[in-house]
Amino acid sequence: MGVITMSNQVETDGAYIRYEFSEFAGNLEPVKYEMPVPQGNEVLLKVDYCGVCHSDVHVHDGYYGLGNGKKLNLGDRGIRLPVTLGHEVVGTIVAVGEDAIDASVGEQRLIYPWIGCGECSVCQRGEENLCGKPASLGIFKPGGYSEYITVPHPRYLLDLGNLNPANASLLACSGLTTFSAIKKIQPLHEEEYVIVIGCGGLGQLAIRTLRSAGISNIVAVDVSEDKREIAKKAGAKVVLDPRSVDATDALAREADGNCMAVLDFVGNEQTVEFGLKVLKKGGKLVVIGLHGGELRYPIPFLVTKAVTIIGSYTGTLAEMKELVTFANQHDLLDIPVEIRALERAESAVEDLSNGKVSGRIILKN
Structure with a gap:
């Protein structure tokens, strides 16, 4: 899509595709959206790779099992339809807001998706993943089953170092x-x-x-x-x-x-x-x-x-930074991985739900 590099953006054709479901347990359908223009500290990235996670299955199903036939309805937890899944994302920056001074077009970055409100005591002590008003990508905000994704601040973007970018996407949740x-x-x-x-x-x-x-x-x-x-x-x-x-x-x-x-x-x-x-x-x-x-x-x-x-629910931004450093020093990511095209997102979720995946599936855009 992008062909003309500018100081703070790559020019696009004005539209992009997200794979989303409009009802819990429904089909993942390709839906065209107008290309967003990042404001303030926002950063727009082209999605390169997105891991398919068991959390995606739970969100797609719309509930957690509580035993004895009882369920926790995820709609009651603030998840609003339609949903674009995907929280294990590596992408390339294509545009930045006027205040996003720590992000540059062309950089490939791993995204920390467990974003909180940034204001409560939980967020203030660095545990945004436990925030009571979450804005997690791929759950409460559009995620990586998409051609493009918007991140609210450059602090959520991590340098990969020497990691394989496809496998590195798994660090955002699995790792x-x-x-x-x-x-x-x-x-x-x-x-x-x-x-x-x-x-x-x-x-x-x-x-x-x-x-x-x-x-x-x-x-x-x-x-x-x-x-x-x-x-x-x-x-x-x-x-x-x-x-x-x-x-x-x-x-x-x-x-x-x-x-x-x-x-x-x-x-x-x-x-x-x-x-x-x-x-x-x-x-x-x-x-x-x-x-x-x-x-x-x-x-x-x-x-x-x-x-x-x-x-134990995911991890903090500080832990993810520590993990990326650790992964660059050790061979963590040599696990069975299958790369599938983004268009096969629905079959990937189905296969994971049905226990047909021994390692991990990663979607490639």
């Missing part, structure tokens, strides 16, 4: 979510074990990140034989099928009572129950997955085992 969760279980002693439940894209990134951080006692747990094999190649010391009758016994033999941390990338009743069962005294269960259900745990055990149950 950041695993990185932030791992920070919550540290420090660990050399003999202590980390249990990774769910070995899809996030679980694989977690294993690689743990190994890069010097943690080698990793047990990967998944019902899929293919994903267990990938987890083994990623660096897991032991892989287990949780459906096996002796899964917990095998884990106990391997870890010898030293299961200090569980990272649950599934987040259903069975995985949380498994995680709490195998933790040692003083251990930490970090729940990242959103497959849903209810938490049931005897309160006396919570006290006598002194376990900590932590919910």
Whole structure:
């Protein structure tokens, strides 16, 4: 689209396409929009790559499962239709507002999508991802299933360094979510074990990140034989099928009572129950997955085992900057990736929802 480079923009033909749904669980349709002109601190980027994430599936479905047939309706959480998904975005700057002095046309950048109001106490302490009035890209604001995307301020744009731009898009959610969760279980002693439940894209990134951080006692747990094999190649010391009758016994033999941390990338009743069962005294269960259900745990055990149950939702801008530096120093992103054209966004969401994806799908514009 862009052909004429100017001081603060690349001239376009005046329209672009976003893939959006106008009702929850509806089809992703291409819709033409007038090209926005960035104002103030805004930055307009051409989307180069956008990862397809399980969060996209939940937002598309329109609910989280709460157990016993109950659902949390995402429309009640402030998500307004139509929605353009996509929060794992790498793009190239094509235009900037008059106040966006820290952004230049032609720069390729990774976007931090977990944007808050910027004014509340949560945002002021640097936790915009937990803001009560979120403006997250791909959820509350138009995301990367699009030819172009608008970012409200240059501070949300990160230099990739030497990273592969396609795979680097995964750092905005998959990588950041695993990185932030791992920070919550540290420090660990050399003999202590980390249990990774769910070995899809996030679980694989977690294993690689743990190994890069010097943690080698990793047990990967998944019902899929293919994903267990990938987890083994990623660096897991032991892989287990949780459906096996002796899964917990095998884990106990391997870890010898030293299961200090569980990272649950599934987040259903069975995985949380498994995680709490195998933790040692003083251990930490970090729940990242959103497959849903209810938490049931005897309160006396919570006290006598002194376990900590932590919910972990994405990560902060500071953590993402730290992650990009870490990823440039370590081989985190060598996971199975399939590149698909942006036009195939709907099939990508369907395949992920139906469990047909072993690694990650990245849309290319």
